[in-house]
Amino acid sequence: MKDISYIGEHLWAGNLGHFLIITAFISAILSSVGYFLSAQNELKNPEQSKSWLSFSRKSFWIHAISVLGVFGMLFIIIYFHFFEYNYAYSHSSTTLPVHYIVSSFWEGQEGSFLLWMLWHSVIGLVLMYSAKQWESRTLSILSLIQIILGSMLIGVYIGELKIGSSPFILVRETMANAPIFQNPNYLKLYLTNGNGLNPLLQNFWMTIHPPVLFLGFATTAVPFSFALASLWKKDYQSWIYPALPWTIFNICILGIGIMMGGMWAYESLNFGGYWAWDPVENASLVPWLVMVAGLHTLIIFKNTQKALFSTYLLLISGFFLILYATFLTRSGILGESSVHSFTDLGLSGQLLILLIGLGVVGYGIFFLRRKEIPAKGKVDEQIASREFWLYTGAMILFVSAFQIITSTSIPVINKVFGGLYELLAGPIDPKSFEWAGDGVGNALYKFFGGKLAPPKDVHAHYHKFQIPLAILILALTVVAQIIKYKKDQGGKVFKRLYTWAAIAIIPSIAVFYFSEYQANQWIFLLYLWACFFSILGNGSVFVSMFKNIKKQGASITHIGFAVMLFGVLISSANKKVISINNKYTYGDKFQEKDTRENLYLKKNVSDTIGKHIVTYLGDTVAEPNHYYKIKFQNGSESFVLQPNAQLNPKMGLISNPDTKHYLHKDIFTYVSQVTDKSKVDQEENQLPPKEFLMNAAGGDTLLLKNNIITLTKMEPGAAHLSKEEQKVLENAQAALTANFNCTSTEGRSYSIKAVYAVVDNKEFRFDGYDEESGLRISVNRLNIDPNDPTKASANFTAFERKEAFVDYVILKAIEFPWIQLVWWGSMIMMIGFYFSIMHRYRETLRFESKNE
Amino acid sequence: MKKSAIILLLLVGIGVFVVMSSVQDASTYESFQVAAENPEKDYHIVGKLVFPERMVYDPKVDANYFEFWLQDQKGAVSKVVLHQGKPVDFDRNAQAQIVVVGNMSDGFFDADQMLTKCPSKYEDEKKANLKK
Structure with missing residues (x-):
């Protein structure tokens, strides 16, 4: 087998790619070490430090170019369909439109790691030219991260141990024993097309969501690097100037990435919403919350010299949580608790080591310096000061993040504690903790038995914590904006707070009253109040400081945040499944669980959904998508939604929703079952063909199983055929059309025309077919009585379905009130972030020019 | 202080x-047996689809009734009734793990949630074809 020389492979691409991976890996090591030495020699030996600096810069440039090269090679492999490579074979196909080629690039784990590394390289180059005194240390740390990510891609074996997984593996290397690889020409013969991209990912959002999200991941490393660099350099002050705009940029981009994920879920998946508290979503939300907390303590420190300790911890944790998120989603540990799936490349051990390794570096440096970190008093010295409330807010954000990550980590808890108990005390059974009573005993059993499952009602579980926390956060956005730093303030400031708090009661009660909350859930009223308090309070800050709009990033962002959370509340609390089926009852046994949320819609038979009369009008096909036209009519208003589905032979039905957007609500629909027309006429669904003889003059009737047919007459010509078909019959010696009037057992009348012709003494038949009934009639032969040409008859064959064919869809429709506010709020937040980034960046420039 | x-x-x-x-x-992740012993409690049961030919879903009759047979990880088999439509991706995912959430009722597991994990079946199948 070794000696086979294969034909048609493009080995140069993979060899070059793999060479570049190794180059990138080694140059990252050189750059990290070089920058380290440069930093260490900064004071002792400036000359040497400088030469190390220039060495490291070159190394990093080589690194960045190599990463770009790897990126390019992988792209070439996918773009030119080199299916001998496993990556192209597994993730793309020749039929894939070009704009989805990029999606297949990041469908696989290797591609997404590569994307992440590419962003780090770009960021590294930006830091190289902007970080000045911080360059050596931040880039040494960033290069260290690159070494670690790069090790996930090198794909080398040390003995039995696999380190990393190269994207340039050939298909024949992944399954060396497959017989097709005995054939030197296997590529041309067998691997003519790739596996294609998962249809769920063939989506506009999937082309842009990963790059943005990974930029968010990558930028989290910058505040981390600056924090560590400052601890390393023992310069605890000036790092915050460059770190601040980067932190805001990070929060902004990561936030956009998360929102895009929500958009994608809402626009193209059918779980009915933009947020499902899925572990994969949570895993990127948690670092975001921690970074937001870190940003606020950073601002406290900048203004009051307090809270530095927390700032370090939060910024280090933010990055650590990004790594933890990667571990959770890429190691396969989430198992059955997530709907997302990632192929486990067998690297979970390596991921864990890297996670712990970088954790040790990050927290270790902090630990070493813990006593030297300056602390100018505590933030709680003056309760009526801005820093106190900012700090409280940051801590609440942290608690929120902590709760989410704890629940998300249930599979990890199972692995760690379940395994631990078994190791120490042997196998566990439900009676092990009986001594502790029913409630506690049961909890202990779950905890130590490795049997913790996600909460049954995930939404209720998270909301129980997150809604009260959100209320506090929203209220604090106003308090911390209005109260000033450092001083105890009375009177005026508090009066302003009370006033807005009181005014906010009016709209919240109004909205509460007019919205459709079924229960008297006071917590929603409180939440509404917090949203309005935040919008009004921050709005008042914005208006009063309008002249200085450049500095208004914070108030704009907070308004956006409140608008978004308002939208989240209204759209999810009032979310309503409107496709309720009222036709069936199941008896008492099922009352409670009977959700009845799917509606059976037969073609052209109307039903009601909410206030609408809905009709399924039929489908149109634009392969691979089938669009199901559903007409909604409400009085004079009517619109057609076209949820679509792909009937993928490999994956079954892949459904994509369609949504009607109003200003104040969305109507979201998708189909979960449809008639697969391609299967209807398959042999197993057909009755045996039936032959029959009829008089050509017409009048004969035949009763079939599902249809009654009558031959009205046979006449010369074939005018109903298409132009192309008629062309065939141009020089026909004879052409006859048999006209049938048909009635289905359901009472539908239709006609079928079957053609029989003779051209150049050859017989031609154009069968008559009715799509809905599936009835096909073919003319076998004409029998003309030689004695009496007027007495003609014909033999026919009828092909009929076993069962009458019903064209239907199963539809689910959900109404989301005011969901637009979620997107608008996010947009306002982004505008606010833009103002903040620019403002802080200008501050940094001023700070730097002052120090030069 | x-x-x-x-x-x-x-x-x-x-x-x-x-x-x-x-x-x-x-x-809690449990088996059908434990669920049968505590019919008042809800459990997560991880299992595999068995007897695919006994699957009942006829939307023409009832679009919100789906019945199938599941074998839990200990090997016990039970009928499962889900009062929702058959999930869109069920056929695609049925060969991988299925998690049902609910409680044991008279002779069947009454599920109000079901999670099917997207497997990498999509890739595996093609690879299996290659091996032939």
Whole structure:
């Protein structure tokens, strides 16, 4: 087998790619070490430090170019369909439109790691030219991260141990024993097309969501690097100037990435919403919350010299949580608790080591310096000061993040504690903790038995914590904006707070009253109040400081945040499944669980959904998508939604929703079952063909199983055929059309025309077919009585379905009130972030020019 | 006591509370047998589809009734009734793990949630074809 020389492979691409991976890996090591030495020699030996600096810069440039090269090679492999490579074979196909080629690039784990590394390289180059005194240390740390990510891609074996997984593996290397690889020409013969991209990912959002999200991941490393660099350099002050705009940029981009994920879920998946508290979503939300907390303590420190300790911890944790998120989603540990799936490349051990390794570096440096970190008093010295409330807010954000990550980590808890108990005390059974009573005993059993499952009602579980926390956060956005730093303030400031708090009661009660909350859930009223308090309070800050709009990033962002959370509340609390089926009852046994949320819609038979009369009008096909036209009519208003589905032979039905957007609500629909027309006429669904003889003059009737047919007459010509078909019959010696009037057992009348012709003494038949009934009639032969040409008859064959064919869809429709506010709020937040980034960046420039 | 100590204590308290109540809220992975012994409790049961030919879903009759047979990880088999439509991706995912959430009723597992994990079946199948 070794000696086979294969034909048609493009080995140069993979060899070059793999060479570049190794180059990138080694140059990252050189750059990290070089920058380290440069930093260490900064004071002792400036000359040497400088030469190390220039060495490291070159190394990093080589690194960045190599990463770009790897990126390019992988792209070439996918773009030119080199299916001998496993990556192209597994993730793309020749039929894939070009704009989805990029999606297949990041469908696989290797591609997404590569994307992440590419962003780090770009960021590294930006830091190289902007970080000045911080360059050596931040880039040494960033290069260290690159070494670690790069090790996930090198794909080398040390003995039995696999380190990393190269994207340039050939298909024949992944399954060396497959017989097709005995054939030197296997590529041309067998691997003519790739596996294609998962249809769920063939989506506009999937082309842009990963790059943005990974930029968010990558930028989290910058505040981390600056924090560590400052601890390393023992310069605890000036790092915050460059770190601040980067932190805001990070929060902004990561936030956009998360929102895009929500958009994608809402626009193209059918779980009915933009947020499902899925572990994969949570895993990127948690670092975001921690970074937001870190940003606020950073601002406290900048203004009051307090809270530095927390700032370090939060910024280090933010990055650590990004790594933890990667571990959770890429190691396969989430198992059955997530709907997302990632192929486990067998690297979970390596991921864990890297996670712990970088954790040790990050927290270790902090630990070493813990006593030297300056602390100018505590933030709680003056309760009526801005820093106190900012700090409280940051801590609440942290608690929120902590709760989410704890629940998300249930599979990890199972692995760690379940395994631990078994190791120490042997196998566990439900009676092990009986001594502790029913409630506690049961909890202990779950905890130590490795049997913790996600909460049954995930939404209720998270909301129980997150809604009260959100209320506090929203209220604090106003308090911390209005109260000033450092001083105890009375009177005026508090009066302003009370006033807005009181005014906010009016709209919240109004909205509460007019919205459709079924229960008297006071917590929603409180939440509404917090949203309005935040919008009004921050709005008042914005208006009063309008002249200085450049500095208004914070108030704009907070308004956006409140608008978004308002939208989240209204759209999810009032979310309503409107496709309720009222036709069936199941008896008492099922009352409670009977959700009845799917509606059976037969073609052209109307039903009601909410206030609408809905009709399924039929489908149109634009392969691979089938669009199901559903007409909604409400009085004079009517619109057609076209949820679509792909009937993928490999994956079954892949459904994509369609949504009607109003200003104040969305109507979201998708189909979960449809008639697969391609299967209807398959042999197993057909009755045996039936032959029959009829008089050509017409009048004969035949009763079939599902249809009654009558031959009205046979006449010369074939005018109903298409132009192309008629062309065939141009020089026909004879052409006859048999006209049938048909009635289905359901009472539908239709006609079928079957053609029989003779051209150049050859017989031609154009069968008559009715799509809905599936009835096909073919003319076998004409029998003309030689004695009496007027007495003609014909033999026919009828092909009929076993069962009458019903064209239907199963539809689910959900109404989301005011969901637009979620997107608008996010947009306002982004505008606010833009103002903040620019403002802080200008501050940094001023700070730097002052120090030069 | 210093205010910072109070805050710290408060945070630790909240932390403990969060962990405890997460465990409290958490459901349990169990087998059909345990579910049958405690019919009043809800469980998560991980299993595999068996007897695919006995699957019942006829939307023409009832679009919200789906019945199938599941074998749990200990090998016990039970009928499962799900009062929702058959999930869109069920056929695609049926060969991988299925998690049903609900409680045991008279002779069947009454599920109100079902999670099917997207497997990498899509890739595996093609690879299996290649091996032939």
